[in-house]
Amino acid sequence: MEIGDGGFGTVYKGHLRDGRVVAVKRLYNNSCRRVEQFLNEAAILSRLRHPNLVLFYGCTSSRSRELLLVYEFVPNGTVADHLHGHRAAERALTWPLRLSVAIEAAAAFAYLHAVEPPVVHRDVKTNNILLDDNFHVKVADFGLSRLFPLDVTHVSTAPQGTPGYVDPEYHQCYQLTDRSDVYSFGVVLVELISSKPAVDVTRDRSEINLAGMAINKIQQCQLEQLVDLGLGYGSDEATRKAMTMVAELAFRCLQQNGEMRPPIREVLDALRSIQDDGFGKKGDALIAPRSPDTVHAPWDSMSTTPSISLV
Incomplete structure (x- = not known):
């Protein structure tokens, strides 16, 4: 059920007993750096909730033989x-x-x-x-x-x-x-x-x-x-x-x-x-009347951040 492989671990697709489909990140080894990253990700995600952040379900103990992080499964790739x-x-x-x-x-x-x-x-x-x-x-x-x-x-x-x-x-x-x-x-x-x-x-x-x-x-x-x-x-x-x-x-x-x-x-x-x-008012047509004629015109910032001229 392997679905991904990155620099820090392999990701698998799995199922919880309650029927939820999950993604499980398995860190490669329990080096000090891996444990630090594991604890860091668990600590940060456990305090965040936003519809556009992956939902974090839980993890193993940092003292476990396997370092596993469990998330909602997002099915449509990256x-x-x-x-x-x-x-x-x-x-x-x-x-x-x-x-x-x-x-x-x-x-x-x-x-x-x-x-x-x-x-x-x-x-x-x-x-x-x-x-x-x-x-x-x-x-x-x-x-x-x-x-x-x-x-x-x-x-x-x-x-x-x-x-x-x-x-x-x-x-x-x-x-x-x-x-x-x-x-x-x-x-x-x-x-x-x-x-x-x-x-x-x-x-x-x-x-x-x-x-x-x-x-x-x-x-x-x-x-x-x-x-x-x-x-x-x-x-x-x-x-x-x-x-x-x-x-x-x-x-x-x-x-x-x-x-x-x-x-x-x-x-x-x-x-x-x-x-x-x-x-807005014309269905699915993409109309951007405030766009300058060329990318060399300055961006019209709506805040106090300085405008950056592209020339």
């Missing part, structure tokens, strides 16, 4: 599977669904950053965003997450995460902040508009890292070379405008300087505004 993995050929994630996925994932991270004490996920990526049968989001994998003290601006810690998603400022300065998650979420947004993986060694050397590729294409006004044209970017004006706005938002999230990135709450509000403009 966002990565559908964008550029083994389910990409199904083309199930239409543009409206991708926008909904972005909103629900942002809502989960906004909740994490708002609880007391706040939680920095530290491993935001499309492989950790699960989908149920109705394509609703369930964010998972809190093994690297950190509780963030309320009275500090950052936590000094060795960088951890997945290549292609790690905040460059965190990597260089060893200072973790909530804007580190925002950077990683910016990569997720680019994946959603491009259907490309965060790292691909088969791309040209300068484009192996998707974040760098996105920054360059946006600055050079070559968004059509980045986006997945099959989503309607080239054939539908309303979709083109909406995808352009998401690209602009991703650009802000991917700023090298963490202070220039918007808080995740502002990212969520911007995404909801894009969706409201697109699905």
Whole structure:
């Protein structure tokens, strides 16, 4: 019943006696680091409740022979599977669904950053965003997450995460902040508009890292070379405008300087505004009248966060 294999353990599908279908993460070994990650994930998830976070049912004792974490089973795979993995050929994630996925994932991270004490996920990526049968989001994998003290601006810690998603400022300065998650979420947004993986060694050397590729294409006004044209970017004006706005938002999230990135709450509000403009009074048509004509126009921020000009 193995359904997944990651850096820290194997995930199995199982059933509880009461009939619930569950996912069971079995950590590879009981080294001190594994036990720490096990305790960390159990401690964090046991205090969180949000419709877009995977539901945590329980775990074994840290002194048990096996370290097992038990969650609700989320049946529809990961966002990565559908964008550029083994389910990409199904083309199930239409543009409206991708926008909904972005909103629900942002809502989960906004909740994490708002609880007391706040939680920095530290491993935001499309492989950790699960989908149920109705394509609703369930964010998972809190093994690297950190509780963030309320009275500090950052936590000094060795960088951890997945290549292609790690905040460059965190990597260089060893200072973790909530804007580190925002950077990683910016990569997720680019994946959603491009259907490309965060790292691909088969791309040209300068484009192996998707974040760098996105920054360059946006600055050079070559968004059509980045986006997945099959989503309607080239054939539908309303979709083109909406995808352009998401690209602009991703650009802000991917700023090298963490202070220039918007808080995740502002990212969520911007995404909801894009969706409201697109699905409001004209049925399913995606209409985003506030979108600038090109990605070189500045983002019109709705808060006090500085606008980032894309020129």
